Amino acid sequence: MSARDDHSWGAPPKLPASHFVSGTVYTDPDICAEEVRELFGKLWRFACHESELPKAFDYRVFDHAGHSLFCIRGADNRIRTFVNVCSHRGAKLLSQPRGNAETITCFYHRWTYDAEGGCTGIPRPAGYRGTGPSRQAMGLREVRTEIKAGLVFINLDDDSASLETFLDGALDSFEEALSGVPLEVFHYNRAELNANWKAWHETNMDMYHENMHVVLRKTQLNAMPMEDRTMALFSNGHGASGELKAEYAGYAGFAGRGDDVPPLPGLKSTDFRFVDLFPSTTILLRGTAVRIDTATPLGPDKTLLEMRGLGVKGEPMEHRRTRIKHHNQYWGPFGRNVPEDTFAAEACAASFSKGAARYQIIARDENLTGQDDAILRAFYAEWGRRLNRQPSAPELDWVDDG
Amino acid sequence: MTADDGKVPLTEAVRELVGQAALALDAEAFDTFLGLCTEDFQYRIRVMSPELGQEMIWLEQSRVELGKLFAALPEHLTRPGRLTRQVSVASIHEETAGLLATSVFSVFHTDFAGRTQVLAVGRYVDRWALDKGALRLRERDVHLDTRDLGIGSHVPL
Ligand code: FES
Numbered sequence: 001m002s003a004r005d006d007h008s009w010g011a012p013p014k015l016p017a018s019h020f021v022s023g024t025v026y027t028d029p030d031i032c033a034e035e036v037r038e039l040f041g042k043l044w045r046f047a048c049h050e051s052e053l054p055k056a057f058d059y060r061v062f063d064h065a066g067h068s069l070f071c072i073r074g075a076d077n078r079i080r081t082f083v084n085v086c087s088h089r090g091a092k093l094l095s096q097p098r099g100n101a102e103t104i105t106c107f108y109h110r111w112t113y114d115a116e117g118g119c120t121g122i123p124r125p126a127g128y129r130g131t132g133p134s135r136q137a138m139g140l141r142e143v144r145t146e147i148k149a150g151l152v153f154i155n156l157d158d159d160s161a162s163l164e165t166f167l168d169g170a171l172d173s174f175e176e177a178l179s180g181v182p183l184e185v186f187h188y189n190r191a192e193l194n195a196n197w198k199a200w201h202e203t204n205m206d207m208y209h210e211n212m213h214v215v216l217r218k219t220q221l222n223a224m225p226m227e228d229r230t231m232a233l234f235s236n237g238h239g240a241s242g243e244l245k246a247e248y249a250g251y252a253g254f255a256g257r258g259d260d261v262p263p264l265p266g267l268k269s270t271d272f273r274f275v276d277l278f279p280s281t282t283i284l285l286r287g288t289a290v291r292i293d294t295a296t297p298l299g300p301d302k303t304l305l306e307m308r309g310l311g312v313k314g315e316p317m318e319h320r321r322t323r324i325k326h327h328n329q330y331w332g333p334f335g336r337n338v339p340e341d342t343f344a345a346e347a348c349a350a351s352f353s354k355g356a357a358r359y360q361i362i363a364r365d366e367n368l369t370g371q372d373d374a375i376l377r378a379f380y381a382e383w384g385r386r387l388n389r390q391p392s393a394p395e396l397d398w399v400d401d402g
Numbered sequence: 403m404t405a406d407d408g409k410v411p412l413t414e415a416v417r418e419l420v421g422q423a424a425l426a427l428d429a430e431a432f433d434t435f436l437g438l439c440t441e442d443f444q445y446r447i448r449v450m451s452p453e454l455g456q457e458m459i460w461l462e463q464s465r466v467e468l469g470k471l472f473a474a475l476p477e478h479l480t481r482p483g484r485l486t487r488q489v490s491v492a493s494i495h496e497e498t499a500g501l502l503a504t505s506v507f508s509v510f511h512t513d514f515a516g517r518t519q520v521l522a523v524g525r526y527v528d529r530w531a532l533d534k535g536a537l538r539l540r541e542r543d544v545h546l547d548t549r550d551l552g553i554g555s556h557v558p559l
């Protein structure tokens with residue numbers, strides 16, 4: 001046991017390349033731009049929950065891969081997504097985060113569009129006679145949209161495989177809880193973190209950091225034998241926990257959590273389960289409440305974190321109140337766990353930003369049980385394949401060693 | 403209306419108590435803060451979401467729950483540094499059960515390097531009640547305008 005000099009500290013760990021990650025992946029602006037283009041620009045991504053658009057012409061505006069987009073429910077009840085940009089001269093069309101618009105009117109020259117993306121009006125069209133622009137040709141840019149278990153996913157890449165193929169079954173064991181009863185969003189929070197998006201997402205993939213959260217130390221670490229835990233890996237970089245357990249009485253004030261409101265379909269109030277969808281969406285089910293979060297890169301050292309909490313649509317007020325309470329015990333800006341995860345993401349980012357930290361180790365191998373780092377390794381393998389870079393040495397091309 | 407001794411008008415007393423509550427929270431003297439509250443005290447943080455078009459509750463605690471939360475703070479990984487609350491009582495109205503005080507507040511965070519930033523702004527809507535001859539806080543609704551709290555906070559605002 002001894003401290004290390006700079007040479008030793010800066011040398012790559014003596015581990016298989018799949019078991020550590022270079023700090024450059026968090027700090028290099030070129031890598032960040034590639035991630036936006038190759039990952040966020042080409043992969044399916046959770047956009048919102050269908051309950052956020054309950055009526056025809058309801059819309060939700062959001063940011064994705066540097067673009068402003070909006071989902072809107074059409075008269076035919078279908079949810080479609082469009083780039084939030086006018087076909088004429090590029091003005092941003094919708095500026096409110098949500099609303100209802102049967103006709104979308106651009107403020108600038110007052111071209112109009114319908115909820116199916118068609119251009120329905122061009123003032124004084126005669127002026128274009130002979131030069132080309134017509135309503136038929138000037139529709140909005142539609143973005144592929146598919147819904148699974150109430151979750152609206154979008155994809156900027158018109159040529160990519162279907163959502164079903166991309167998910168590879170990663171959501172299957174969450175479907176009963178997410179769609180066995182209709183859900184709706186009661187919590188939404190967006191916050192900017194001073195951290196790379198992957199540093200945040202690692203907190204969702206890393207089982208080992210249970211040790212950081214006092215609540216999990218007291219309620220989760222000893223609730224079931226480590227060797228009875230399971231994890232599942234899927235194609236395309238997704239990973240999920242199996243069923244984990246909590247003994248809420250271990251943390252003051254949490255005893256009896258879940259006795260007073262029905263758990264989600266297929267779950268007991270003491271069950272906990274999560275799935276990490278590549279690149280940066282996580283769904284967590286904790287007995288009575290759901291959290292869905294997404295991380296969006298704003299730069300190598302800035303991340304937009306969006307978090308949603310969901311309850312059962314139409315449930316009695318007192319159930320909703322309790323469910324919100326359960327959500328807030330762990331999650332939200334005043335939860336016991338989330339401010340610790342954000343703290344961890346920023347603390348690691350600060351170390352990597354100026355090179356004080358050089359590598360991070362993801363070498364726990366517990367055969368997909370306990371606190372295995374397998375989900376982290378699956379994530380970085382997919383990252384490497386997609387960007388053609390080795391996560392352990394990003395200046396080198398990806399080598400697929402199976 | 404005046405307090406029992408008949409000297410200090412209740413409105414003045416509330417103004418001073420709102421300040422004392424802020425100082426107690428700033429000093430993390432949580433027992434002192436709870437000492438200013440009734441046994442059935444309720445604390446809520448409410449936030450209007452333009453994304454959902456509805457109000458959200460981000461924290462709801464009874465006095466007993468708050469006591470447990472405060473007691474657990476030393477074990478949690480909390481935002482390093484200290485918070486300073488600046489509170490200005492904007493209006494006080496008499497109600498049958500006591501007084502309703504609305505205050506505008508800002509919470510500043512000062513880190514270990516001594517740099518100060520605004521963490522949050524909003525309004526306290528407080529219900530003060532005469533409890534065994536003393537004014538105590540029965541209900542505090544924190545209406546937060548700030549929705550991006552960065553890493554968040556274990557400490558109620
Ligand atoms: S930019 Fe929209 S109508 Fe001209």
Ligand SMILES: [Fe+2]
Pocket residue numbers: 203204209213337341
């Ligand atoms: Fe965590």
